Amino acid sequence: MLFQKIPGNPQLRFYLSRCVYCGKLYIKTQNRTTYCSYDCRHKSIQDSKARYQRKRRKLIKDGELISNENNFIGTTFLSKHPQKDFKKEHESILKEARRLGVRT
Numbered sequence: 001m002l003f004q005k006i007p008g009n010p011q012l013r014f015y016l017s018r019c020v021y022c023g024k025l026y027i028k029t030q031n032r033t034t035y036c037s038y039d040c041r042h043k044s045i046q047d048s049k050a051r052y053q054r055k056r057r058k059l060i061k062d063g064e065l066i067s068n069e070n071n072f073i074g075t076t077f078l079s080k081h082p083q084k085d086f087k088k089e090h091e092s093i094l095k096e097a098r099r100l101g102v103r104t
Helices: 038-062 086-100
Strands: 015-018 025-028
Antiparallel strands (some): 015 025
């Protein structure tokens, strides 16, 4: 092969490698490249994001993970200040717990 890496020859920079995504052989010009093209790299990233989202949605559905899409601290329906009437405060906390699916 024309660009095959020869052991003991540090000057040779080009050698054949196999793409991690599609398995196609390509000429590797840098040590850190793992994909044959931008498209393979992009599709691989999309696949890994899709796997992550599937796993995350399953955890949310099973109740192991509580979704906080808006990045608010705490819950969205409880106010920052407690109500003066204890019964109303207790009812609002129970309502929020039911909404989140937390057993009380």
